[in-house]
Amino acid sequence: MxxxxxxxxxxxxxxxxxxxxxxxxxxxxxxxxxxxxxxxxxxxxxxxxxxxxxxxxxxxxxxxxxxxxxxxxxxxxxxxxxxxxxxxxxxENIKELLKSNRRGPDDEVIDKQDSEQIVDHVLKLAIPYREVILLYYYRHLSIKEVSEILGISESTVKVRLHRAREKLRKPLEYLERGEDIG
Missing domain, CATH: 1.10.1740.10 (RNA polymerase sigma factor, region 2, helix turn helix motif)
Incomplete structure (x- = not known):
């Protein structure tokens, strides 16, 4: 650091x-x-x-x-x-958070739609879950850094990450199967 x-x-x-x-x-x-x-x-x-x-x-x-x-x-x-x-x-529009790195224009359109759907679901999470997901996955901060920023223990960060991932599990499973998660 x-x-x-x-x-x-x-x-x-x-x-x-x-x-x-x-x-x-x-x-x-x-x-x-x-x-x-x-x-x-x-x-x-x-x-x-x-x-x-x-x-x-x-x-x-x-x-x-x-x-x-x-x-x-x-x-x-x-x-x-x-x-x-x-x-x-x-x-709710945070397209600049996610960038596509796939092969062709069709893949980029699909990636963009998938990313927007995932972001929409992240933004619908309650703030305690949303902020740990955003800081950990989108800002690439360590659990210790997230803990310091939010003023909570590292174990609380881990619990919130786990619960947030659980809340996002179903929408992500739909997405993997190519189904609309809206």
Whole structure:
């Protein structure tokens, strides 16, 4: 895991470096919660404002990435609890999360449809299950990193991953058999 040397530079340079390094990644993470590009951009800005304000309180007990992800997830949860979020209709479209790597155009269309169906089912999971699936499988974080980001034990992460996979098992079986899982 790469550690950034933030002690060697000034506060403004630190935030600029962190935004360059993690900005797009954080925005994609935020989008998986907000499911709206405009809201994701706004929340991402709020996250980096919080990072800027709290830079001096970063103790280095975890990686900078883990610390920023923790802030991001907390901001996302606050957003989901907000009055505005509860009153508005959200759209579900996260195609950029998945990329096709199959052979021909027909396979790419099929892959895209299958991926969208899987993502739709992941997004329908309750937040505790959705966030561990997204962090572990889509963000490729370790169980330890997911644990640190969410502020839960590693065993809780493992249990949530197991339960999430169980909830996704049937839709994935339908998909493997070539049946519509909608």
């Amino acid at each position: 790469e550690q950034l040397d933030l002690d060697a530079i000034g506060r403004d340079e630190k935030i600029e470096l962190l935004m360059d390094k993690y900005g797009e990644e954080v925005k994609r993470l935020v989008y998986t919660y907000a499911k709206d590009h405009s809201a994701a951009e706004d929340i991402t800005q709020e996250i980096f404002i919080t990072v800027y304000v709290k830079l001096d309180s970063f103790a280095g007990k975890s990686s900078v990435k883990t610390w920023i992800y923790s802030i991001a997830i907390n901001k996302c949860k606050d957003h989901l609890k907000s009055w505005h979020m509860r009153k508005m209709t959200v759209q």
